[in-house]
Amino acid sequence: MAHLVRTGISLESDLLERFDCAIHKKGYKNRSEAIRDLVRDFVVTEDVEENRMVVGTLTMVYDHHRPKLSERLIEAQHHAEHKVLAATHVHLDHHNCLEVIIMRGRSADVRHLADRILSLRGVKHGKLVLTTPGKNL
Amino acid sequence: MAHLVRTGISLESDLLERFDCAIHKKGYKNRSEAIRDLVRDFVVTEDVEENRMVVGTLTMVYDHHRPKLSERLIEAQHHAEHKVLAATHVHLDHHNCLEVIIMRGRSADVRHLADRILSLRGVKHGKLVLTTPGKNL
Amino acid sequence: MAHLVRTGISLESDLLERFDCAIHKKGYKNRSEAIRDLVRDFVVTEDVEENRMVVGTLTMVYDHHRPKLSERLIEAQHHAEHKVLAATHVHLDHHNCLEVIIMRGRSADVRHLADRILSLRGVKHGKLVLTTPGKNL
Amino acid sequence: MAHLVRTGISLESDLLERFDCAIHKKGYKNRSEAIRDLVRDFVVTEDVEENRMVVGTLTMVYDHHRPKLSERLIEAQHHAEHKVLAATHVHLDHHNCLEVIIMRGRSADVRHLADRILSLRGVKHGKLVLTTPGKNL
Numbered sequence: 001m002a003h004l005v006r007t008g009i010s011l012e013s014d015l016l017e018r019f020d021c022a023i024h025k026k027g028y029k030n031r032s033e034a035i036r037d038l039v040r041d042f043v044v045t046e047d048v049e050e051n052r053m054v055v056g057t058l059t060m061v062y063d064h065h066r067p068k069l070s071e072r073l074i075e076a077q078h079h080a081e082h083k084v085l086a087a088t089h090v091h092l093d094h095h096n097c098l099e100v101i102i103m104r105g106r107s108a109d110v111r112h113l114a115d116r117i118l119s120l121r122g123v124k125h126g127k128l129v130l131t132t133p134g135k136n137l
Numbered sequence: 138m139a140h141l142v143r144t145g146i147s148l149e150s151d152l153l154e155r156f157d158c159a160i161h162k163k164g165y166k167n168r169s170e171a172i173r174d175l176v177r178d179f180v181v182t183e184d185v186e187e188n189r190m191v192v193g194t195l196t197m198v199y200d201h202h203r204p205k206l207s208e209r210l211i212e213a214q215h216h217a218e219h220k221v222l223a224a225t226h227v228h229l230d231h232h233n234c235l236e237v238i239i240m241r242g243r244s245a246d247v248r249h250l251a252d253r254i255l256s257l258r259g260v261k262h263g264k265l266v267l268t269t270p271g272k273n274l
Numbered sequence: 275m276a277h278l279v280r281t282g283i284s285l286e287s288d289l290l291e292r293f294d295c296a297i298h299k300k301g302y303k304n305r306s307e308a309i310r311d312l313v314r315d316f317v318v319t320e321d322v323e324e325n326r327m328v329v330g331t332l333t334m335v336y337d338h339h340r341p342k343l344s345e346r347l348i349e350a351q352h353h354a355e356h357k358v359l360a361a362t363h364v365h366l367d368h369h370n371c372l373e374v375i376i377m378r379g380r381s382a383d384v385r386h387l388a389d390r391i392l393s394l395r396g397v398k399h400g401k402l403v404l405t406t407p408g409k410n411l
Numbered sequence: 412m413a414h415l416v417r418t419g420i421s422l423e424s425d426l427l428e429r430f431d432c433a434i435h436k437k438g439y440k441n442r443s444e445a446i447r448d449l450v451r452d453f454v455v456t457e458d459v460e461e462n463r464m465v466v467g468t469l470t471m472v473y474d475h476h477r478p479k480l481s482e483r484l485i486e487a488q489h490h491a492e493h494k495v496l497a498a499t500h501v502h503l504d505h506h507n508c509l510e511v512i513i514m515r516g517r518s519a520d521v522r523h524l525a526d527r528i529l530s531l532r533g534v535k536h537g538k539l540v541l542t543t544p545g546k547n548l
Contacts, residue, residue: 004422004467009443011450012413016548019450022457027256032420037255038449039422040262046433055229057237058194059266061274088225090239092192096271100194100237102227118174119164124274125177127266129196134233136425137198137261143284146306148313149276151410158314159320169283175312176285176293183296273288301530308415311529314536329503331511333540335548361501364513366466370545374468374511376501392448393438396546399451401540403470408507411472411534 041109044132048107053095054130055085056103056110058117064097066122073117077101080113096124146172181269185244191267192222193240193247195254200217201234203259210254214238219252233261276410283309299411329359330377330384330402332391336377338371340396347391348397351375370398378407413547420432420446455543459518465541466496468520475508476531485526488512491524496542507535515544 045055048053064070077084083105090098101117103110107130114128160171184191201207214221220242227235238254240247244267251265297308322326338344350359357379364372375391377384381404388402434445458465475481488495494516501509514529516519518541525539 003424004421005427006419006423007427007442008417008419009446010415010417011443011447012548013416014413015447015450015454016416016486017417018547019517022454023256025273025457029254029256029258031418032422033256033258034453035420035450036422036426037260037262038453039426039446042445042449043426043429043433046436055198055235057194057235059268061192061268061271063149063271086225086227088223088237088239090223092270093272097195098192098239098268098271100225100239102225102235102237112230116164118229119160119166119170121166121170124271125174125268126156127268129194129264129266131196131198131235131262131264132169134198134200134235134261135230136429137423140287141284142287142290142292143282144279144290144305145282146309147278147280148306148310149411152277152313152317153279153281155317159317162320168281169285171316172283172309172313173285173289175316176289176309179308179312180289180292180296183299235369255313273292274286291471293485297530301527303530303532307439307530307532311536318536321446329509331468331470331509331540333542335542335545337545343524353491360499360501362497362511362513362541364497366544367546372466372468372513372542372545374499374513376499376509376511390438393434393440393444395440395444398545399448399455399542401542403468403538405470405472405509405536405538408474408509408535 013118040137043137047132048130051106051108053105053108053133053135054110056105056114056131057129058101058103058114058126059098059129060118060126061092061096061098062123063095065095069120069122071097072120076113076117076120083109083113157257177274180274184269185267188243188245190242190270191244191247192270193251193268194266195240195251195263196235196266197255197260197263198229198233198235199260200232202232206257206259209257210236213250213254213257220246220250275340314411315411317411321406322404325380325382327379327407328381328384329407330375330379330387331403332375332400333372333403334392334397335366335370335372336397337369339369343394343396346394347373350387350394351398357383357387363372451548454548458543459541462517462519463494464516464544465518465521466544467525467538467542468540469512469514469532470509470523471529471538472503472507472509473534474506476506479540480531480533483531484510487524487528487531494520494524
């Protein structure tokens with residue numbers, strides 16, 4: 001694991017005061033951790049833009065009574081089996097299920113797979129999150 | 138379950154042609170399903186803005202060797218137990234874990250819980266998705 | 275200009291009711307115009323993803339007392355003169371200016387120019403909007 | 412104007428290296444300015460969420476041949492005259508205009524005005540940017 005280094009930034013006292021106040025509301029215990037989170041998010045955004053390896057989680061809500069939908073969802077995932085790491089299923093009510101599919105791959109490939117799944121009939125709503133595999137971060 | 142109704146829209150032929158082409162690339166089999174997805178997303182966005190009941194999934198990546206982090210994550214979830222439905226854990230490598238926490242509640246409350254968790258030291262990156270419990274959609 | 279065509283969609287009565295309610299709040303007079311806006315936004319998003327010709331507006335706030343910043347902003351715009359269509363300047367207070375720079379070009383080029391400008395010292399905050407030149411829409 | 416203060420952060424050497432590489436691509440000359448931009452963006456996002464005073468720019472594309480649209484746009488702006496600071500108009504082609512309307516007010520009010528305008532028939536596409544009046548930033 002990487003060793004820690006220290007870097008300094010200069011900024012206006014008013015800005016710093018407002019930042020401290022804003023991060024406190026979000027639950028941060030100290031300024032350094034909040035800035036690290038901003039720095040990491042910047043780097044992850046670049047990974048996504050540059051089509052590097054990312055981890056994606058696709059959240060979707062669907063009606064499991066829709067004929068053949070469950071088969072199609074499983075088929076789509078197995079067809080891309082090297083990309084799908086895991087899936088979690090929650091029963092929301094008699095009709096509605098939430099499923100989270102966890103994927104790994106280049107950002108464009110993960111996005112493409114998510115588009116395929118979200119366009120299936122019976123999938124009511126969904127969103128993809130792209131994040132980092134965590135190395136060097 | 139609600140019965141189906143039919144509604145008509147008029148739009149420019151050029152626009153319709155471009156739309157058909159764009160949805161085909163995303164994997165849609167027909168125009169009606171693509172428009173339904175846009176309509177549903179509009180309604181879900183309003184649910185979130187109006188602080189209605191939503192389902193949220195928080196994706197986060199963290200280093201499980203960080204002292205006390207696992208305890209803090211479990212504590213934060215149990216403290217809000219009526220909101221957390223399930224959690225899935227994936228081992229990304231020797232150090233890094235991905236966790237997806239599935240929550241239900243008013244959108245502001247779900248967001249607040251997500252902020253608390255993401256601000257913990259050792260959580261490297263994370264994003265919250267807000268979606269629908271699926272009823273009347 | 276393209277002639278109008280009519281297309282029909284079928285959707286659940288509950289969903290339609292919720293949609294009508296949500297668009298009414300946003301100010302829409304009728305359902306057809308609201309759906310057209312969703313369809314157009316979908317097509318514009320694809321134009322941006324596929325690096326087609328777009329129009330971009332960069333909003334930024336800066337301190338005009340910052341030495342050399344005005345020159346650098348003008349220089350950056352002239353360097354890309356074929357891309358910059360117009361700029362509007364508003365005096366917010368004694369120190370702060372808002373400037374909106376209107377650009378045209380491929381989406382990646384417009385984004386690159388915006389990044390250059392936003393990274394200049396003295397530019398406090400800014401955001402880029404990518405929209406359509408309007409043809410066939 | 413506020414005096415400058417200095418603050419230090421500690422972070423992993425690998426992360427710092429990746430950050431330096433990513434900001435260089437965006438055009439940043441030094442790390443301190445890049446971190447200040449992240450800090451400012453965080454503070455502005457909070458201003459928007461907390462319904463504080465913001466500056467908004469609404470970018471929209473419309474067909475100026477659409478009967479009565481120009482009158483309606485002017486009417487909507489004058490009706491909210493204390494909020495609208497300026498407007499810029501660019502002729503994109505024979506039919507299409509781009510207009511940028513610069514507004515100031517509480518974030519919810521600015522958003523409401525933008526929704527009204529974007530829902531008018533003939534407005535093809537548009538997006539709102541919310542930024543800062545610049546003070547204490």
